[in-house]
Amino acid sequence: MGTCPTLSAMGALLWFRDDLRVQDNLALLAACESAEEVVAVYLLDEHSPEIRPLGGASKWWLHHSLKALHAELRALGIQLIFRTGAAREAIPALAKEVQASAVFWNRRYGASRAIDADIKQHLHHEGIQASSFPGHLLFEPWNIANKQGDxxxxxxxxxxxxxxxxxxxxxxxxxxxxxxxxxxFPTASLDQILPLPTWPHEFAQHWQPGAAGAYEALEDFLDHTIDEYADGRDVPALGHTSKLSPHLRFGEISPREVWHAVAEHPAHDSEGARVFLSELGWREFAWHTLYRHPDLATRGLDRRFDAMVWEHDPEGLTLWQQGKTGFGLVDAGLRELWRTGTMHNRVRMAAASLLVKNMMIDWRLGEQWFWDTLLDADEASNPFNWQWVAGCGADASPYFRIFNPETQQKKFDANGKYVNRWAPDWMAHTPVVDLRESRARALTAFDAIKGLPR
Ligand SMILES: Cc1cc2nc3c(=O)[nH]c(=O)nc-3n(C[C@H](O)[C@H](O)[C@H](O)COP(=O)(O)OP(=O)(O)OC[C@H]3O[C@@H](n4cnc5c(N)ncnc54)[C@H](O)[C@@H]3O)c2cc1C
Incomplete structure (x- = not known):
């Protein structure tokens, strides 16, 4: 097609969002099957009110992931255009600019669904076909409900x-x-739309964004770790987990691919496989919850928590963010997070519990810090898990169950390997709270709201 200014009569526009892959991409397949020519777009939308602007770590990942996708699409004969703007205006405008007769995308499940519905309607009105496909979940949320349909x-x-x-x-x-x-077609450069943040010096040592990195992580997990997963997944120093979360977050691999790779593995009947699939189930549960509650990041599902009085403690929050709380496991986790863009799940729970329950700092402030620093931060799993720890979420850990970070450290890092790796100086910091007193304070705070309507 060379420098042709428009697509041919049967040209299609493919809109990438959280599905940065060419394998198992239903929208891509449909576009290629139905159209003679396809052009793809990634639109960085920081303007639509329904979109939560990405955190810094996510931008680092996205930059590299899009670079990989650009090359993979090129090999398929498809240009990937980069643009910025509010999707409601930018996507129909681009469809017109390239004279696409159809637009394809994979679904989203949060508040941004409203944008997609508006665009679909607008395109139909303009005589342009718009088709959407199952996105990044195993089951569509509207298909999973109890006998009452709830x-x-x-x-x-x-x-x-x-x-x-x-x-x-x-x-x-x-x-x-x-x-x-x-x-x-005219395109912005990746460096223009997503300049790389300067602070993640170490991320590239730990991660390979893009589908190739995703398949490598999956293979490594299936070859070496799945048998150890059921017991090893809770021990931060072992690293016996899949490390798939940022790849799943950006859709470089689909959960269907992960599911079937496990189902076809010789260990598919093992406890490790069962527990691993149920973790994918928690991911699913978080997304299905977001689908019903698009305000998950801002309001507790348990409405009693609207009345919770949180501490205003900016200094305490900073010490927590910097990993200087004086609690080894928590400090190690927060420093691991800053340096590598991730934190082990067990440690995420302990770190979140210290902030919300012992320090009595609003869970939303912790959620925002994770949003900015986690490579796997997504709009469902992050607030869902913060709410779970805080006690106000779906199937949440009750408010009165308060993790003791010292006991957690003894139990899950008995030899100190994890803590010494990330925060060897943790003892130099004065503990930000007295565990016993702060626990009693948290329980009193909960007593004050527990009689309110949920
Ligand atoms: C406070 C807090 C915040 C969190 N924020 C996020 C987040 O923003 N994004 C995110 O993907 N996970 C989040 N998690 C869940 C979990 O910590 C990570 O999914 C996990 O550590 C990723 O490592 P892995 O890929 O090696 O996981 P594995 O143990 O190998 O699990 C396989 C996959 O299952 C999914 N998964 C596992 N546990 C959970 C869970 N509790 N909730 C949802 N999905 C899960 C992930 O997609 C993960 O890649 C959070 C947990 C807590 C306690």
Whole structure:
């Protein structure tokens, strides 16, 4: 197509969002099957009110992930255009600019659904076909409900209901390359739309964004770790988890691919496989909860928590963010987070509990810090898990169950390997709270709201 200013009569626009892959990408397949020419776009939307602007760590990941996707699409004969703007205006305008006869995308499940619905309507009005496909979940949220047709509020029956569904669709291969060279529409550069943040010095030592990195992580997990997962997943120094979360977050691999890779593995009947799939179930539960509660990041599902009186403690928050709380496991986790863009799940729970329950700092402030620093931060799992720890979420840990960070350290890092790796100086910091007193204070605060309506 060379420098052709528009697509041919049967050209399609493919809109990438949280699905940065060519394998098992239903929108990409449909576009390639139905159109003679395809042009793709990634729109960085920081303007639409329904969109939560990405945190710094996520931008680092996204930059590298889009670079990898750009090359993969080129090999298929598809140009990936980079733009910025509010999607309601930018996508229909781009569809017109390239004279696309159809626009394809994979679904989103948070507040941004409203944007997609508006755009679909607008495009139809303009005589442009708009088609959406199952996105980054195993089961569409509207298909999982209890006998009364209500969404599940507790994980075990939710996951049982999911497992009773037909297995998630078998993953599809990438399409064959389209004939011809990719188009040459005007595009911003990746550096323009997503300049790399300067602070993540170490991320590249730990991560390889893009589908190749995702498949490597999956293979490594299946070859070496799945057998150890059930017991090892709770021990931060072992690293016996899949490290798939940022890859899943940006859709470089689909959960269907992960599901079927486990199902086909010789260990598919093992405890490790069962527990691992149920962790994918928690991811699913978080997204299904967001689907019903798009305000998950700002309001506790348990409305009693609207009345909770939190401490105003900016200094305490800073000490926590910097990993200087004087509690080894928590400090190690927060420094691991800053340096590598991740934190082990067990430590996330202990760190969040110290902030919310012992320090009595609003869970939303911790959630925002994780949003900015986690590479896997997503709009469902992050607030869902913060609410879980705080005691106001779905199937949450009750407010009165307060993690003791010292006991957690003794239990899950008995030899000190993890703490010494990330925060060897932790003892130099004065503990930010007295554990016994702060626990009593938290319980009193909960007593004050527990009689209110949920
Ligand atoms: C306070 C807090 C905040 C969190 N924020 C996020 C977040 O923003 N994004 C995120 O993906 N996970 C989040 N988690 C969940 C969990 O810590 C990470 O998914 C996990 O540590 C990622 O490592 P892994 O890929 O090696 O996980 P594995 O143990 O290998 O699990 C496999 C996959 O299951 C999913 N998963 C596992 N546990 C959970 C869970 N509790 N909730 C949702 N999905 C889960 C992830 O996609 C993960 O990649 C949070 C947990 C806590 C306690």
């Amino acid at each position: 969404p599940y509020k507790v994980f075990t029956p939710f996951w049982r209901a999911c497992r009773e569904q037909p297995a998630p669709a078998y993953p599809k291969d990438a399409p064959d390359p389209l004939g011809g060279t990719p188009s040459d």
